[in-house]
Amino acid sequence: MKLRCAVLDDYQSVASTAADWSPVTGEVDVVCFADHCANEDELVSRLAEFDIVVTLRERVPFPATLIERLPRLRLIVASGMRNASIDHAAAERHGITVCGTASAATPPVELTWALLLGLARGIVTETNALREGGPWQSTVGADLHGRRLGILGLGKIGSRVAAVGLAFGMDVVAWSTNLTQERADEAGVGLAASKEELMETSDFVSVHLVLGERTRGLLGAKELGLMKPGSYLVNTSRAAIVDQDALLDVLRRGAIAGAGVDVFDVEPLPAGHPMRSAPRLLATPHLGYVSQANYAAYYGHAVEDIRAYLDGAPVRRLG
Structure with missing residues (x-):
């Protein structure tokens, strides 16, 4: 049989x-x-x-x-x-x-940049307006060149995201609990003195950490509260690294300019999940590796x- x-x-x-x-x-x-x-x-x-x-x-x-x-x-x-x-x-x-x-590490790297660029240039808003007869140009894009990209986790994926940021002319810094100056130098990026400094000074923050006891809830209300009002957060790693309630709160209050998210606390997302209707959120259904x-x-x-x-x-x- x-x-x-x-x-x-x-x-x-x-x-x-x-x-x-x-x-x-x-x-x-x-x-x-x-x-x-x-x-x-x-x-x-x-x-x-x-x-x-x-x-x-x-x-x-x-x-x-x-x-x-x-x-x-x-x-x-x-x-x-x-x-x-x-x-x-x-x-x-x-x-x-x-x-x-x-x-492969390349698909999540590419999706990270799709989300980051989509947020920075208001792609979804502008595309919807164009298709639906809305205003001709309604957003002013955020520049990448000369802005700071903060990367949490400089492993296989994070280091490749960093390389693209450098190609755009961004000031790239990274942080993780085990990240050394030597490793940061190898990637050609700065080493943030602390997680808090990275969150405070970055215009774009991208998460590339493995989920574990040390990283679960790593970005909570305190950390998200340190971000600039005009900054963006991208998470293509694991949802539990970022406190989901805290993220929804800063998005609803407009405390940050927006977030790009590919991972969620429940997958597939239930029909009434708040992430489906959160403002300032560019969300994809866990496509990082697809x-x-x-x-x-x-x-x-x-x-x-x-x-x-x-x-x-x-x-x-x-x-």
Whole structure:
């Protein structure tokens, strides 16, 4: 009897065509789901008859409580080589192999700049006005050249965002708890003396940190309150790094000029979620990693991971 593989949250219905699944379809029935399961009971009902699950990023948590209710599950393939939403210890206890895939840093870099430029030049406002017969020119764009870009986190993504900022002629500074002067010098950017200094002096702030105990809630009401009235915040990293209530508050009060957000505390966003109607907000539905090349890598490596597991030699193991 064939094994069964569930591909979760295939919102665009592209998983089956983004890669060649033929290396495994002789032994595995692959079923793609375009909708999202909102709770654990729904997931248990959906996955009870599956041996393999392919999940994108951290869309679907796999805590111990879920893993314990899926006795048939034997392999989880998660895109990327890090996934904090999977209880790896529980997976190991239940004999479940967890594997990852390659993931490019360039798509989230590009989306970061799409949001930042969209905010700075009022693209959505102007496009809507043009299409709807509104005023001809109603905003005055914020210049990038000579303005300060503050980057929280100078890793693979943050350093590439910094390079683009430098190309625009921006004054780029960075900060994180472990960032050294040597690393800042390598990237050609300034080292902010503190998180507070970065927030106070930057015209644009972009978040590129890994979510963890030290970064959860890193930007709260105090930090956001330090930002200039004409400044912008962009977060394509993780929603929990920025206090969502505090962000909504500064947007509603006009305490900052705007924010570009690609990540949310609940995904997909419920219909009545306040982020759907917040003023001064340019929001996208977690598109940072959604690109043709990245999907080809995710699903292509998922096929490789499944094939290797079937052959008794798992690759790219996580845990």
